[in-house]
Amino acid sequence: AQKITQTQPGMFVQEKEAVTLDCTYDTSDQSYGLFWYKQPSSGEMIFLIYQGSYDEQNATEGRYSLNFQKARKSANLVISASQLGDSAMYFCAMREPYNAGNMLTFGGGTRLMVKP
Amino acid sequence: DTGVSQNPRHKITKRGQNVTFRCDPISEHNRLYWYRQTLGQGPEFLTYFQNEAQLEKSRLLSDRFSAERPKGSFSTLEIQRTEQGDSAMYLCASSSFSPSGTIDNEQFFGPGTRLTVL
Numbered sequence: 001a002q003k004i005t006q007t008q009p010g011m012f013v014q015e016k017e018a019v020t021l022d023c024t025y026d027t028s029d030q031s032y033g034l035f036w037y038k039q040p041s042s043g044e045m046i047f048l049i050y051q052g053s054y055d056e057q058n059a060t061e062g063r064y065s066l067n068f069q070k071a072r073k074s075a076n077l078v079i080s081a082s083q084l085g086d087s088a089m090y091f092c093a094m095r096e097p098y099n100a101g102n103m104l105t106f107g108g109g110t111r112l113m114v115k116p
Numbered sequence: 117d118t119g120v121s122q123n124p125r126h127k128i129t130k131r132g133q134n135v136t137f138r139c140d141p142i143s144e145h146n147r148l149y150w151y152r153q154t155l156g157q158g159p160e161f162l163t164y165f166q167n168e169a170q171l172e173k174s175r176l177l178s179d180r181f182s183a184e185r186p187k188g189s190f191s192t193l194e195i196q197r198t199e200q201g202d203s204a205m206y207l208c209a210s211s212s213f214s215p216s217g218t219i220d221n222e223q224f225f226g227p228g229t230r231l232t233v234l
Contacts, residue, residue, distance in 0.1 A: 004158075037225075043205060045159070045225035091158050102213065103149060103172065104223060106158030 003027075004092050004107035011112050013082045020067070021077040021110045023092030029053075033095040034075040035104065036066065040088040048090075051075055079112075087114045118142060120226035122208050128232045129198055136194045137229045141210030148191050149223060150183055151207040152176065159207055165191060166213065198233045205230050 003026040013019035025034065036048040051059045051066045059066045067076040079086060089111050093104040121140045129135050141148045146167050151159035162181070163173045167188035177183075180198075185191040195202055209223040 035222075042227065043230070044227045045207065045209070047222050047224070050222065093158070102147065102211065102223075103161040103164055104151075104159070105161070108156075109158050 004094055004105055006092055006107035006110050008110045009108075011110055013079075013112065013114055015084060015114055015116050016081055018078060018080045019082055019112065021079070021090050021092075021112065023075045023077065023107060025073050025075060025092075025094050027073075027094065029096070034066070034068070035093040035095065036064070036075075036077045037091045037093060037106075038086075038088050039091060039109070045091070049077065082114045084114050084116060087112060120208055120210050120224050122206075122226040122229050124229060125227060126230050126232075128234065130234050131200060132197055134194065134196045135198055135231065136192055137206055137208075137231075139191045139193070139208030139210075139226060141190070141208070142212075142224055145210035145212045145224070146188065147211045147213045148185055149209040149211075150191070150193055151209065153205040153207055153228070154203075162193075195231075198231075200233045203231055203233045 005024045007022055032053045034051045038046045038048055049059050049061045049064045049066050051068045058068050063080045065078045089109045091109045092107045095102055095104055123138045127135055149164040150162040152162055153159040161174050162177050163183050165185040168185050180196045183193045205228045207228045208226045211223045
């Protein structure tokens with residue numbers, strides 16, 4: 001069974017500073033995908049970044065980067081230069097192997113609060 | 117706007133009533149997913165369709181729940197004889213999948229339907 005663990009229920013960060021949100025996962029599959037989604041108070045899940053298990057380089061998307069440490073089974077999200085609009089819930093998720101249903105398993109989330 | 121849409125956005129019902137939610141995916145997407153999210157938790161997978169075929173159902177999907185995707189376009193999720201424990205946000209997502217091509221990486225989510233069972 002797959003499992004995603006996000007150990008930080010809530011995080012504060014000062015505006016313009018960088019923040020790291022932790023995510024560890026557990027799987028016996030060799031082929032999997034890791035995702036981060038942002039969920040503002042409006043409720044919609046917004047895709048941020050994706051890392052494939054065979055990708056050798058860490059994924060980056062603008063101010064978002066994923067610190068992928070395969071041996072440790074961790075996929076931490078780094079947000080650089082935090083903005084007030086970054087305040088939201090952040091979810092780490094894992095996708096089952098591509099030849100299965102591609103459904104996502106989510107962690108419990110981390111609430112990020114950006115202070116002005 | 118050509119994103120995923122869900123209706124209604126909010127539904128309040130009394131215990132024992134039936135409710136139905138609708139999801140309209142991105143038009144070219146052949147996969148459609150339903151997730152449930154309770155307060156303070158991450159979304160949990162319920163079921164998914166590839167075109168009109170329902171290919172997987174979670175154990176969370178009791179026999180009071182039924183989902184359809186006629187003609188492989190929009191989908192409906194019906195809950196019969198609602199219980200207070202059904203109160204949650206119901207999220208729909210869609211993606212484009214090609215077995216012989218690029219693996220689809222991203223599921224696009226709708227705004228969700230928040231169900232409150234009194």
